[in-house]
Amino acid sequence: MEPQSQPSNSPAKAALNSGLIIGLVMLSINFIVYFMDYSYLVAAWYGFLVLVLFFAQVIYFGKQYRKEIGGFMDFGTAFQFAFVTLIVSGLITTIGNMLLYFVIHPGLPELLVETQLENMVAMLDSLGAGDSLSGDQIDDMRNEMASNFTFLGQIKAFGISLIIYAVLALILGAILKKRDKSTDF
Incomplete structure (x- = not known):
């Protein structure tokens, strides 16, 4: 049996690179959508698409x-890759969103809260339950939604x-793993 070649980079290093790219792509999409129409940022379809x-x-x-590592990856390696990728990309998008909310457009959180609240009331109205909400x-x-857009709310959300x-890394690890069946006896 031939020894398997060592990967040129570890799962964590590959995940750092991937997470950086994914984070920047997702952040770019967020900013593009913000410039198109900020209300899309709290739309259900946008959340699903993202x-x-x-x-x-x-x-x-x-x-x-x-x-890159030979076509096979065990679950542990796949999990590590996915988890680090998710953390890095999530951290980048969180920092980017904080810049958007607190530096670029400090009034945006209030606008997003109002839009989100309008969407929720409209949905409840369509289900016939809109009148059941008191002021x-x-x-x-509104206060709960607004707390999610504060600095502490962003840290808590992260x-x-x-x-x-x-949990997602467990699922992605199961999707990405692939064992070498030629080593089975």
């Missing part, structure tokens, strides 16, 4: 890395994202 694109990029770069409940929802990234 999630699909995010997954597709991680899978693409994961398959590229698997190919106090709407104010509570912390929660780390847990979600771990």
Whole structure:
């Protein structure tokens, strides 16, 4: 049996590069959408589209890395690659969003909260439940949404994202792994 060639870079190093690229791509998309119409940033379809694109990029770069290391990757390596990629890209987009919310357009969080609240009330109205909300409940929802756009809210959201990234990395690791069946006896 021939020894397997050593990868030119570790899963963590490859993931840093991939995460950087994905983070910059996602951040660029966010800024493009912001310049087109900021209200899209809180639209459900946009969130879904971004999630699909995010997954597709991680899978693409994961398959590229698997190919680079010989076409096979065990689950542990795939998990490590996916988790580090998700963390790096998430950190870049969080920092970019903070720049957008606090430096570039400090009034944007308030606009996004109002748009998000309008979308939610419209959805509840379409389901026939819009009249059941009191003014106090709407104010509570507004305050909760606004807290998500504060500096502390962004840090808290990133912390929660780390847990979600771990679960997603498990799923992505299972997708990206590929074992060498020629070594089976």
